[in-house]
Amino acid sequence: MVRLVVLALALMAASSCYASQRIIGGRPAYIEQYPSLVQVEEYTDGVWWQKCAGNILNILYVLSAAHCFEGPYYDPLFHRIRSGSTYRHSGGNINYVEKEFNHPSYDVAAPLDGDITVVRLSRPIIYSNAVGRATINYHGARILDNIPVVYAGWGDTIGEYAPPEQLLDVQVYTINNDLCRERYLTLDTPPNIITRNMICAGVLDVGGRDACHGDSGGPLYDGNVIIGIISWGEGCANATFPGVNANVASYTNWIAETAV
Template identity: 60%
Template sequence: MAKFLVLAVALLAVSSCSAFHRIIGGQEATIEQYPSIVQVEFSNLLGTTWSQSCAANILNVLYVLSAAHCFEGTTYSPRLRRIRSGTATRNNGGAINYIEREINHPEYRVAARFDADITVVRLVTPFVYSLQVQQGVIVYQDATIPDGLEVVHAGWGTTVVGDSSTMSPVLLDTIIYTVNNNLCRERYLTLPNPGFVTANMICAGLLDVGGRDACQGDSGGPLYYRNILVGVVSWGHGCANETFPGVSTNVASYTNWIRGYCCLI
């Protein structure tokens, strides 16, 4: 029998698969409901235009957790990313923190294209905690996430599949359910250009129904179980697909690695 998730680790406050994954079928949420979620804004090469394109999760006052694919690329530089915290409104309000550096997991893309799609990001200046800005709680190392568990995505991503003009102006959330990892892997292997689902991933959606999911612009954001961060939005086939659930990085595979970087550097 699967071991149910009953514990969590709080980090110390002092110490064809779409690349930019995706909230479909969501409802409006407040930042006070999810004070550990932040926007990751991307800039043009000149640093003159900024727009939210990913999300991240507050680990402590100097570190956030996100998806590695949000912090890579031929033109990537830390100066072309920044964090907006403390606001439910996309690209507006809250506070801005700039990035010192990212630490993408060393096994990212080794076993599979999106395996170990996780990064710890250090900020130049610390967060100032408030009711709208709080550190999150992450799942303990090697916790087993059972099938059929009710989980939540939150973010500012597109609300219509394939239409980047539908990025949500406000924070949305949606309830979905975890899907058996082996079943998810088998389904993805039927695609002409399949993505490979590993043990370091969590699949979640409304299986054989569809209609709810994270979507483009939600990458790096949270998959919550009772406000415990169990997943980081990573990849999938389309959005809210009834056959192919969305896939998040399984945080429990990397908790010790995360704690080592965010609390010791």
């Protein structure tokens, strides 16, 4: 297991699957198993659709991927979160986005480095057995290789934009950062740089299990602790190129300072 001296973010506020998406090989799950997990929806062409995922930090803030909250056409007015629902596009509770705080290092040192954001909501979340705050890794924590970890989300199930109606989860394994970097450097086009602020996870040289389109911003769990935020990858469930996640331990202090 990762040696976790976990930081439970209990801040009381006011009291590739490159581009905006990214479960393949998964099984049905229920939101009560992952109560901090939310859907991120965007309003486009008169329709709300599930674009990414996120994680409840406290009653007013959600943790997600920066690439889900940026771009020339991004507007917080057309983004909202759905909490407390097992099913895509239905049930649960809706909270609208007030403002996003993308990490200042996002996309600076390397494409998709710093791909993490804290999002402020327009009104407080109400907790229940299906809605609760996340526990995230402590700052600077070391991530060990080849430990079992879990993705959860509503993303694509076959790599061809076929999202499920029900929440899914899947177990994969952490992959040595240097080995992952060597693999990605064989690609000619970005994003292909693995930094120390990233965690690679998959089933190396086998494939078949991964996060995919629509899972971006969602969690990579070690037990009940979020150690990564789903970010990008070369295709989905690729045997050679594992999925890539923002390493929460690189940003925990910033998250805690921002989500207040």
